[in-house]
Amino acid sequence: MNSLALRILAQLVGAGFAFGVGWYVNGWRLGQQIAKIERDQVEAAATASETARLKERAWNKQLEDARNEATKREATIRADAAAAHNAADGLRGDIADLRRQLPELAADACRQRADTLADVLSQCTARYSGMAETADRLVNDRQTLIDAWPK
Template sequence: MNLYLIWKYKYWIAIAVLSFICFGQLAYTNHLGGELIKAEANHKTELANSQALTEKAKAETAVKEKQWSEQLLKAEQNYNVKIKQVMADATRAQSAANSLSKQLDTAKSRLSTAPRETIIKYVNTSSDILQECVAEYRTMAEAADGHAIDIGRLSEGWPK
């Protein structure tokens, strides 16, 4: 009897089964659409966050670059001031050396009238040696000052 009823209503049963499958597919498709909408919303949120972080990083980079640029400019200005100071010191040292040389030349000319030839030779030799020492000292002091200033400029200009 059950088979007879199934056979008799086979079209309605097929329609019911197919309708159930169709509604199931429709529900599943609707579920997947909702998941897609959620995924798109998450994607937009992540994209906005990523862009915000990128903009923040760009701003921080610009600030750091400006700080380093200002630091480098300040180091260059300090370097130029120190170079001028070294040049002034070198000029003063040269002036002092020239003054000392003139004094020694005067002393040399006064001692040359003295009867002792040994004293004259001694003074002449001492004057020559002193002139050479002063010149070498000035050259060495300029080089040392230049190196110290270069180190200071590099230290000040280096990013921290």
């Protein structure tokens, strides 16, 4: 082999070595970039997951608070309905007492009117109490939906 061939061979080996080293260094650099991208992605996923958990907890708390408030309103509605029923019963008792006193105070026509009044009042009380309770329940359901809606 002559010296020219050895030089060419040496230069090819040197170029190959340089190419290999460059390839290795570039792979190492790109490997670091890929690792950083993967770390950033894992970090972003963890942050997004934590944010979603916090939002879900907040929404669940809001929903629980809305349900608790609805339960309180329902108890108030029941108490109001019971009070209206008790008041109506008291009024029926007062009318019954009046009706018992009527024979001594007035004629048969007064008794008939008192009976009619008692029946009409009883019917009105029953209908209005039922309507008021239904209206209160609708208001309660509406408020529950408003309170539970995510904000």
